[in-house]
Amino acid sequence: MSKKFVLIITHGDFGIELLKSVEMIMGEQEDAVALGLRLGDSVDDLRSKAEEIIVENQTMSKDIIILVDILGGSPSNIALYMLKKYSNINLITGVNMLILIEIFQSREVVEETDELLEKAIDSSINGTKRYNLN
Amino acid sequence: MSKKFVLIITHGDFGIELLKSVEMIMGEQEDAVALGLRLGDSVDDLRSKAEEIIVENQTMSKDIIILVDILGGSPSNIALYMLKKYSNINLITGVNMLILIEIFQSREVVEETDELLEKAIDSSINGTKRYNLN
Numbered sequence: 001m002s003k004k005f006v007l008i009i010t011h012g013d014f015g016i017e018l019l020k021s022v023e024m025i026m027g028e029q030e031d032a033v034a035l036g037l038r039l040g041d042s043v044d045d046l047r048s049k050a051e052e053i054i055v056e057n058q059t060m061s062k063d064i065i066i067l068v069d070i071l072g073g074s075p076s077n078i079a080l081y082m083l084k085k086y087s088n089i090n091l092i093t094g095v096n097m098l099i100l101i102e103i104f105q106s107r108e109v110v111e112e113t114d115e116l117l118e119k120a121i122d123s124s125i126n127g128t129k130r131y132n133l134n
Numbered sequence: 135m136s137k138k139f140v141l142i143i144t145h146g147d148f149g150i151e152l153l154k155s156v157e158m159i160m161g162e163q164e165d166a167v168a169l170g171l172r173l174g175d176s177v178d179d180l181r182s183k184a185e186e187i188i189v190e191n192q193t194m195s196k197d198i199i200i201l202v203d204i205l206g207g208s209p210s211n212i213a214l215y216m217l218k219k220y221s222n223i224n225l226i227t228g229v230n231m232l233i234l235i236e237i238f239q240s241r242e243v244v245e246e247t248d249e250l251l252e253k254a255i256d257s258s259i260n261g262t263k264r265y266n267l268n
Contacts, residue, residue, distance in 0.1 A: 010155060010231070011155040011156075011158055011159055011231075012151060012154050012155030012158050013151045013154070013155070014148060014151040014152040014154070014155040014231070016151070017146060017147045017148040017150070017151040017152075018148040018151075018152075020146050020147070020148070021144060021145040021146030021147070021148040021170075021203065022145075024145055024146050024172075024173055025145055025207070036155075038158075039158055069155065069230070069231040069232075070231050070232060070235070070261065071261065071263070073159070079265075080265070083265060083266070089266075090264065090265075090266050091264065091265040091266070092262070092263070092264050092265075093261055093262065093263050093265070094230050094231070094232050094258060094261045094262035094263065095230060095231075096203070096228050096229060096230035096258075096262075097144070097145075097148070097203040097204050097228070097229075098203075098204060098228050099262070101204070117264050118264075121262055121263075121264060124228060124230075124258075124262050125259050125262060127204065127205065127227055127228045128226070128227065128228035128233070128255055128258050128259060128262075129205070129226070129227050129228070129255075130224065130225065130226050130251050130252075130255060131213075131214070131217060131224075131225040131226075131227070132217070132223075132224050132225070
């Protein structure tokens with residue numbers, strides 16, 4: 001079964017810290033990198049860095065899962081560019097801790113990337129809830 | 135109409151960076167604070183800090199919206215403790231950029247906190263999507 005490589009791209013450092021927070025809970029994860037676009041950063045540099053990571057991991061026959069914060073803005077533009085340029089790339093928008101935990105928990109046991117992504121999105125939708133005891 | 139105060143609590147610094155990333159896009163936001171629990175931090179200290187913020191803002195008659203990463207672990211335990219102890223507190227799990235942007239965009243125009251939270255959850259569910267051009 002193909003290994004599943006996770007690339008997180010967000011505005012600012014929030015994706016980088018999200019990965020660290022999940023690793024605080026689950027332990028260090030292989031095949032996961034987070035990139036952030038800070039104010040004043042070059043979008044071209046970020047795109048090159050993302051592309052380098054993708055090419056390197058596709059060479060090792062890994063499936064690529066890109067997670068971004070929102071549709072719109074440079075992180076998702078870079079992700080969509082990669083989707084058009086390379087095959088076997090998947091993108092989920094709306095990244096949160098639920099999605100990332102589900103992917104890390106399930107990627108060793110769920111063979112199909114399609115099924116894994118569906119599971120991750122379900123986890124997020126089911127875990128995004130309101131609590132009110134008033 | 136009551137002002138709506140947002141308190142984000144997460145494992146690690148990801149909530150703190152999420153708030154900064156959203157402010158990078160939308161500009162600085164009033165009535166929003168993020169707290170993080172780092173490895174080795176005292177949960178009691180975090181709870182006290184959260185409680186102080188909540189009491190201070192409730193004194194100013196603001197509605198409190200707590201956003202946490204996942205249900206389970208100290209951030210959500212602290213939030214649930216506050217829900218039991220104080221009235222007019224709301225909690226959403228699964229925080230991401232979509233939820234935060236929706237709350238900041240809508241909290242000045244949507245009077246009812248109930249309606250605002252529903253809108254925020256809808257935004258997250260509708261914006262958590264998979265894209266695949268293969």
